[in-house]
Amino acid sequence: MKDLRQFIQMTEEMGELKTIEGAHWNLEIGAICRLVGAGSDPRALLFDKIEGYKAGYRILANPFCTDKRVALGLGLTVETSRPELVRKLRDKLNEPLKLIPPVEVKDAPILQNVQTGDDVDLFKFPTPKWQARDGGRYIGTGDNVIMKDPDEGWVNVSTNRVQIHDKSTATIYFAPGKHGGMIREKYWKRGQSCPVAITCGSEPLLVVIGSSAIPWGMPEYDYAGWWKKEPLEVIKGPTTGLPIPAHAEIALEGEMVPPDVETRIEGPFSEWTGHYSPAKPESAVRIKCVLHRNDPIILGVLPFLGRGVPYGHTPLVISAQVWNHLDRLVPGVKGVWCPPEFHRNTIVISLAQKYGGHAKQAALGALSRYNYSVKYVIVVDDDIDPYNIREVLFALAFRADPEKFDIIRDSWCDGLEPLLSPFKRQTEDITHTAVLITACKPYAWMKDFPPAADVNVSQQLLEQIGRKFKGVLP
Ligand SMILES: Cc1cc2nc3c(=O)[nH]c(=O)nc-3n(C[C@H](O)[C@H](O)[C@H](O)COP(=O)(O)O)c2cc1C
Ligand SMILES: [Mn+2]
Incomplete structure (x- = not known):
């Protein structure tokens, strides 16, 4: 072209x-x-x-x-x-x-x-x-x-x-x-x-x-x-x-x-x-x-x-850049997505945790590749689909412990950040706070973490109820 x-x-x-x-x-x-x-x-x-x-x-x-x-x-x-x-x-x-x-x-x-x-x-x-x-x-x-x-x-x-x-x-x-x-x-x-x-x-x-x-x-x-x-x-x-x-x-x-x-x-x-x-x-x-x-x-x-339109090339480019960077840094990355619903200030990483500190390492790695105006880095387990915003919010609701959020102060942001106070603007302090969120099962006791409810019905059960309720179920 x-x-x-x-x-x-x-x-x-x-x-x-x-x-x-x-x-x-x-x-x-x-x-x-x-x-x-x-x-x-x-x-x-x-x-x-x-x-x-x-x-x-x-x-x-x-x-x-x-x-x-x-x-x-x-x-x-x-x-x-x-x-x-x-x-x-x-x-x-x-x-x-x-x-x-x-x-x-x-x-x-x-x-x-x-x-x-x-x-x-x-x-x-x-x-x-x-x-x-x-x-x-x-x-x-x-x-x-x-x-x-x-x-x-x-x-x-x-x-x-x-x-x-x-x-x-x-x-x-x-x-x-x-x-x-x-x-x-x-x-x-x-x-x-x-x-x-x-x-x-x-x-x-x-x-x-x-x-x-x-x-x-x-x-x-x-x-x-x-x-x-x-x-x-x-x-x-x-x-x-x-x-x-x-x-x-x-x-x-x-x-x-x-x-x-x-x-x-x-x-x-x-x-x-x-x-x-x-x-x-x-x-x-x-x-x-x-x-x-x-x-x-x-x-x-x-x-x-x-605002209101699922638009743009930016989420794709950021996701691909960050994912490629993480693949050179840590094992087990199953997906990276920058959900347009969060505009472009959030990076979600889906990770198969393999050792203590792995999730935090991935979060820091993402922020080192793409720092500009990123406010939230959210690491989720590999059973969470990063492209599905409901799944990500589910992980935030039940696998993120706010007590363990890490605050990164004075992080690089755009002059367009709405939260920049008049004082920060005056002093040209164009920075904001970013948060690293591990919305995943704590590695140390992962095996004891309650199993997640089944989202999908097994093929066998599906066939069973299909036969039994033929004409009743849609
Ligand atoms: C449609 C669109 C408009 C943009 N407008 C601006 C802008 O007005 N000012 C700005 O600093 N960045 C803007 N950006 C982001 C920059 O293009 C981006 O940060 C880029 O990496 C800057 O390149 P540089 O580092 O080579 O200067 C815009 C991005 C897009 C997709
Ligand atoms: Mn350039």
Whole structure:
């Protein structure tokens, strides 16, 4: 897959696309995304003929609301079973990592339209105001923010929300400790603005990779090359020189000025925590150049859908990364899942306990692989299905002893954490408390633990009552 258009076409072939014409960018598109996303048939939505905009200037939203489309986006064979999908992804991530750098091309769809100087106009795209209390219009949700480390020379690519403020000014939100934010600080410390390119709409894999926890210093484009088994085609950005995917839909080039030069109020934005982020000053991004394909398509990946909608690629990616890590660390891991019901702040590990301390070791291992914004690590026994939230809650109710919860203080979190007090925000103490919960039978007296009630009726009993109550039982 090279671009978003191919994803749209394949989604249509799977019968999972719905085209909607005539919606307004102001709240209507966001409302439709929520309604359809929360419904029984959460199709991908292609908005066209958006009110006040040219036909063909489109938005593709809700790409990842079904596991089938997540699989498609990840480049995996389309599976309907979630455990199978996690297994496929784990296999993929276990392939030997051989980074493949991008190749530069001269001729590319993204160069079909290029505007600079006074011709730059961010409002030429039908950017939605997604939710009622959003601070403005967000062009960047399923996007990529591209920056070069000024010391080390590698290119970071991340997914961050991007708000537009006027014809040529935008803002980007970076959580503390994430690569993009740390790179821009390096420029500011030298008194320089930080060059940046933003793409809004590309093959969805680049959003998956841009939003997954890969190490500092590892260029996401090269990682994408490894994933795809072929180099990503890029152009050299006309004003920044930054590499921009040749098949992206829209690219914005500009610079993030130091905050003492100019800021704009960024947010609020309805976020993955199911709450609005606070509004606060962020560095102004001065857009110098806009590039887009003919009839461009904005990609909308809406974090706010997390409340009420079983959505997203993030639980899959985190689960596969953590499981693979744990398999190298401890025996007996039967499953790892990051239940979407807990958004993405909980990791559940199903474990066949083999020795004292095993459960705690697994919990610590999970937190060492994926720490960011994780609030609960729950270890359950291997008779508990981690994909079944009822089972996990059952284990919490009857096999977790609150007296034995381990509290991890000052843990790394997102600035969007709703529990951050005004004082913590003021002092930039962006941390929270995490808890390790062993919701499993105490190893020391496991053999004496009361047997669990039978969930399944034995085959023999099933046949017996089937015969005896034929015509009586459903
Ligand atoms: C749809 C979506 C939107 C996101 N928006 C932001 C954001 O606005 N700010 C942020 O710091 N992280 C955001 N993230 C999470 C980052 O993409 C993720 O933490 C990533 O690992 C950051 O990459 P980096 O460490 O290379 O900077 C978002 C993730 C997704 C899936
Ligand atoms: Mn990175």
